Amino acid sequence: MKRWTATTVAVLLLGGLTACGSGSDDSSSGSANGTGTTGEQTTLTVFAAASLTSTFTELGRKFEAEHQGVKVTFSFGGSSDLVAQIQQGAPADVFASADTVNMDKAGSAVEDRKNFATNTLEIAVPPDNPAGVDSLQDLATAGTKVVLCAPEVPCGSAAATVEKASGVKIAPVSEEQSVTDVLTKVESGEADAGLVYVTDVKSAGDKVTGITFPESSSAVNTYPIATLANSSHPDLAADFVDLVTGSEGQRVLAGAGFAKP
Amino acid sequence: MASRARPVGLPRWLFVPAGLGAVFVLLPLVAILSRVRWSHFGALITSDSSLAALGLSLRTSATSTLLCVLLGVPMALVLARTRFPGQRLLRSLVLLPLVLPPVVGGIALLYTFGRRGLLGHTLEVLGIQVAFSTAAVVMAQTFVALPFLVVSLEGALRTSGERYEAVAATLGARPTTVFRRVTLPLVLPGLAAGAVLSFARSLGEFGATITFAGSLQGVTRTLPLEIYLQREVDPDAAVALSLVLVVVAVVVIGLARGGRSA
Numbered sequence: 001m002k003r004w005t006a007t008t009v010a011v012l013l014l015g016g017l018t019a020c021g022s023g024s025d026d027s028s029s030g031s032a033n034g035t036g037t038t039g040e041q042t043t044l045t046v047f048a049a050a051s052l053t054s055t056f057t058e059l060g061r062k063f064e065a066e067h068q069g070v071k072v073t074f075s076f077g078g079s080s081d082l083v084a085q086i087q088q089g090a091p092a093d094v095f096a097s098a099d100t101v102n103m104d105k106a107g108s109a110v111e112d113r114k115n116f117a118t119n120t121l122e123i124a125v126p127p128d129n130p131a132g133v134d135s136l137q138d139l140a141t142a143g144t145k146v147v148l149c150a151p152e153v154p155c156g157s158a159a160a161t162v163e164k165a166s167g168v169k170i171a172p173v174s175e176e177q178s179v180t181d182v183l184t185k186v187e188s189g190e191a192d193a194g195l196v197y198v199t200d201v202k203s204a205g206d207k208v209t210g211i212t213f214p215e216s217s218s219a220v221n222t223y224p225i226a227t228l229a230n231s232s233h234p235d236l237a238a239d240f241v242d243l244v245t246g247s248e249g250q251r252v253l254a255g256a257g258f259a260k261p
Numbered sequence: 262m263a264s265r266a267r268p269v270g271l272p273r274w275l276f277v278p279a280g281l282g283a284v285f286v287l288l289p290l291v292a293i294l295s296r297v298r299w300s301h302f303g304a305l306i307t308s309d310s311s312l313a314a315l316g317l318s319l320r321t322s323a324t325s326t327l328l329c330v331l332l333g334v335p336m337a338l339v340l341a342r343t344r345f346p347g348q349r350l351l352r353s354l355v356l357l358p359l360v361l362p363p364v365v366g367g368i369a370l371l372y373t374f375g376r377r378g379l380l381g382h383t384l385e386v387l388g389i390q391v392a393f394s395t396a397a398v399v400m401a402q403t404f405v406a407l408p409f410l411v412v413s414l415e416g417a418l419r420t421s422g423e424r425y426e427a428v429a430a431t432l433g434a435r436p437t438t439v440f441r442r443v444t445l446p447l448v449l450p451g452l453a454a455g456a457v458l459s460f461a462r463s464l465g466e467f468g469a470t471i472t473f474a475g476s477l478q479g480v481t482r483t484l485p486l487e488i489y490l491q492r493e494v495d496p497d498a499a500v501a502l503s504l505v506l507v508v509v510a511v512v513v514i515g516l517a518r519g520g521r522s523a
Binding site: 080145152172173174175189 | 371372375376377392393471472474475476477478481482486489490491492493494496
């Protein structure tokens with residue numbers, strides 16, 4: 001009996017570890033990417049909202065090509081996670097948030113803040129559009145399974161703003177944690193429609209179809225970028241912000257569906 | 262049994278890693294306690310969303326545990342008491358949810374029971390909609406918790422051996438009588454331990470639920486999902502709810518321990 005108790009405990013631990021692994025990968029990545037100089041290489045650490053993953057990765061490669069001996073490492077995650085890490089002293093040089101609220105939270109930890117992009121909501125439906133959704137009003141139709149972000153996260157508060165401004169009352173079957181979760185439910189056909197950002201629809205390719213709606217203009221999401229006050233490479237950090245806000249950065253962002261601020 | 266043997270004593274160096282291990286586990290709990298804002302604690306844990314999440318978690322975990330017992334006891338018996346080709350492989354596969362990241366489990370469930378999954382069409386024809394329902398939460402929890410029950414019970418079955426069962430059979434007891442009157446009472450502590458582990462695992466289930474069932478207050482948003490969401494806007498509430506989850510887990514384990522020694 002003793003031996004088996006030990007085994008069960010071991011198994012429990014194992015299960016606990018894997019359970020943690022799935023949830024914490026976004027938050028642990030911050031501490032691993034220290035800002036520092038190894039040999040002749042300088043590392044610039046950029047904390048950026050998850051929705052910027054593809055555009056910033058591309059811009060990071062350009063930055064490296066233009067700056068000899070500089071390596072750009074990214075920590076992509078939810079803006080609120082990232083700002084929490086910055087407040088806890090995570091070493092970063094640049095922070096790009098998906099909304100102004102989380103940038104505000106960073107307070108005096110950031111400097112030279114600039115808005116560099118905007119994003120609006122779009123209806124995402126599976127390619128065959130099983131519920132025949134055509135407008136925001138259609139999302140309120142009984143029997144249509146609509147998935148939104150929870151009001152607590154930025155995409156959900158944007159959805160709430162749109163609902164309020166348009167007077168359309170949506171009863172979602174699920175309020176997800178993130179845009180990705182909404183998109184997954186639509187891609188898999190589990191949901192008939194979801195509200196996500198224009199850029200998310202674009203990056204999902206042909207797995208979902210996007211439907212623009214005029215009411216989306218009531219919730220335009222602005223992306224601010226800033227350098228960290230305690231950055232050990234303030235000049236490089238400023239250069240990176242210039243790249244993002246400059247013509248090259250704007251071209252890449254526009255390609256992904258972002259609009260100008 | 263083992264505790265009645267003459268004490269041998271442990272090598273003294275063993276206490277160092279054992280102590281380190283205990284500190285490693287207990288320190289984060291102390292950290293949570295230190296972060297709780299007691300002045301708001303009552304209000305935070307009695308809010309509508311918190312109570313809905315706690316109630317849902319307890320209900321779904323209890324249902325999942327019941328399902329685990331109903332499915333897991335026969336599974337453990339088959340694995341422990343029979344021999345057939347491919348049994349070792351089958352055991353490894355059945356225990357797979359132990360090592361799979363729960364998110365992977367959720368994706369697998371989605372492609373099995375989802376609207377466009379393997380069984381999705383069949384279920385739709387039958388008028389059953391699993392997606393975004395409390396049933397989906399229970400399924401996700403059962404999926405990840407079932408191996409805990411099977412492993413504990415199979416161990417107990419192997420340790421207790423087949424001697425008494427063989428005697429009962431030679432005395433003329435039918436297999437069902439042997440199972441009911443001999444096997445089950447012998448492994449009851451193991452079964453209880455397994456059920457407690459399953460309940461605890463169901464209570465903590467997060468990844469498979471958020472992937473497969475979604476998140477809606479009172480329907481699919483269990484306590485771990487509520488904690489994860491609250492963290493976005495109100496870290497104090499997240500900490501308070503974390504403490505509630507810890508307390509519930511400790512109470513469950515305590516009850517089970519008490520039940521076993523009594």
